[in-house]
Amino acid sequence: MKQKTIGKDIMKLIYLDHNATTAIDDAVLDAMMPFFQKQFGNPSSSHALGTFARQAVNHARKQVADSVEVQPSQVIFTSCGSEANNLFIQGASGYQKASRIIVSAIEHPCVMQPAKELTRRKNEKWDLRQLTVDDSCQVNLDDVENAMSEKKPKLVSVMLANNETGVIQEVTKIAEKARTQGAWMHTDAVQAFGKIPVSFPSLKVHAMTLSSHKIYGPKGAAALIVDKQLALKPLIFGGGHENGLRSGTENVPAIVGFGKACELSKIWMERSTTHIIAMRTILEQRLIEMGAVIFGLNAHRLPNTCYFALQDIEGETLVTQLNKAGFAVASGAACSSVYPGQSQVLNAMGVDTTLARCAVRLSLGRNNTQKQLDSFLKSLGAIVKDLRRLSSVTI
């Protein structure tokens, strides 16, 4: 009963949190549906139901591969982006002599935590070097040089776009430097993919992570795209699926949906990017007029992300009040909400702690409208006015 009531409220929410997750596209769900009940075979079975499931997985592998300009054999399906990031870091370290791993200070916890874990290994001396970013959330290329000259790295991982600020990193340049050192370079492209064009060969990386549920595909599917030369030790051993690199019965419906979402992402990107940028431009102008600071404002950013703070208005409070008013926004990265506290990204950018606590992230999607944002700004104005009045009364 309680769940039903909440469910009703949700229907009215205006969703401005697309960097956390997205609803599945109609065409994607249509592609998935047959695989739940009619064509439900295990791809490893040799009868027709198995063969059909295997063909469907292979078709999806081709769709994913095409979307980032690689061969199907370069796609390793995993259950989520976190698994793919761990597969790179733990997997690539499995065949390397312990040395330096370099990651940016603004990586998602599913890159940062396995990187830290390497340094805790008994009998292996991994050293983690975090790359600094400037105040616009851009990785300092000078610091990349420093980090590599201090000690030769074996592994480097720098995300393509940051999940909080949306700031796009100079991955190709970093990859070129990593290659001169003989290091393996990985990029977590989970947030960038589907929002800006992503080409594996152009990025010059050895491995790249993609995820389905950020691009209007289902949860439960993701991929590590790999250079054919890359040697990886699996995280999950068993029946030898995914060319021995990821055992476990394939999540066929989710993989099929992921493939379809990849195919559609290009079309949707072309169709909606201009509209999303236009909406964000107006949004940010108005936020600035309200006195907001926009993080990474002048950096090269994903078109859909707006990360702002209104001095003295706590982010958490604003998220709660906006939720009551019918808007779904985030105070930080949803994926690390289980670790409450200050944003590590803003911290790395040198943002003052008091201001960082006021951070709120809006991430627009293809179905958002100008009318929704007008309504959002109206509600935001009223909430801020109320909160400022309350705090002045308290003082």
Added chain:
Amino acid sequence: MKQKTIGKDIMKLIYLDHNATTAIDDAVLDAMMPFFQKQFGNPSSSHALGTFARQAVNHARKQVADSVEVQPSQVIFTSCGSEANNLFIQGASGYQKASRIIVSAIEHPCVMQPAKELTRRKNEKWDLRQLTVDDSCQVNLDDVENAMSEKKPKLVSVMLANNETGVIQEVTKIAEKARTQGAWMHTDAVQAFGKIPVSFPSLKVHAMTLSSHKIYGPKGAAALIVDKQLALKPLIFGGGHENGLRSGTENVPAIVGFGKACELSKIWMERSTTHIIAMRTILEQRLIEMGAVIFGLNAHRLPNTCYFALQDIEGETLVTQLNKAGFAVASGAACSSVYPGQSQVLNAMGVDTTLARCAVRLSLGRNNTQKQLDSFLKSLGAIVKDLRRLSSVTI
């Protein structure tokens, strides 16, 4: 076009391969559907969509926990059974001084391979001891004693029911022995769960693996059930989901479906077990009349599994011919079909290699009917007659 044609044929297939995977139950799919598009939130988000998703995951956790008589906090959701088995073996070994790991010789590759992997670790001296089984596929309890007295084990893993023969192991007795040695005992209950009652406390194990897609739930969800005292190192590091033991955005629809499938499994087990046993009894009588050997015939077995061989009729050939005739059966474990060759299970049972190559597995489900099996036996008879005629001509 090609896919569509195959799809049409599949519709007519009589499915007798429920140990490989199952179609999703209608009620399970109904429970999942809202979470694809309407209630699609990320459980880590703090707005109403996130809260609702979090509640749904918690509700499913309770359903899974109830089905095996544990507390919700003892359920760690993973993406598949292989991941859960790896989480136990790699995870428990992460906090143990290297010593002996004992597994039965008939374990699924997703237990056997990570166990073998431990022995390959640099700077750690893990020793793998495989428990022998008798000719009815039952783990020799005497060998359990031997294995433990030779060298004190730290980890023990013995499956609850074998995926090929369906033979049920004396897990409680082995767990009691493991406990006297201070070892952590795990059971892979993936095949048993949903087919026979499974109670975590009664089994006296420290950890147990369950999977959704074998019990008419979706692919993409599984669980490691753990004793509260068990210390595990995660396989996937990141945002700290699942109490820090399995990071990654939860696959909400799959988890919701898994929960519902667990809830329904008890009802269905009560409703269909008698019927399934009755069907299998007739089936096996007729197979014996045809000259078949039934593996594990007199052992305590899962009600639905029938693993047989007809001398001189190759299993692979039979599976192919039966598929053409409209029946989906397996020549061995689907999950390890990527490793072709002889069944390791039959090998461990001491089955003659020539006979082992003739093995075919039928695994019945709740929707199979006597009429379907009559039709199966008729087709089998005709195919066998043809094959025998052909081979006599060839000779």
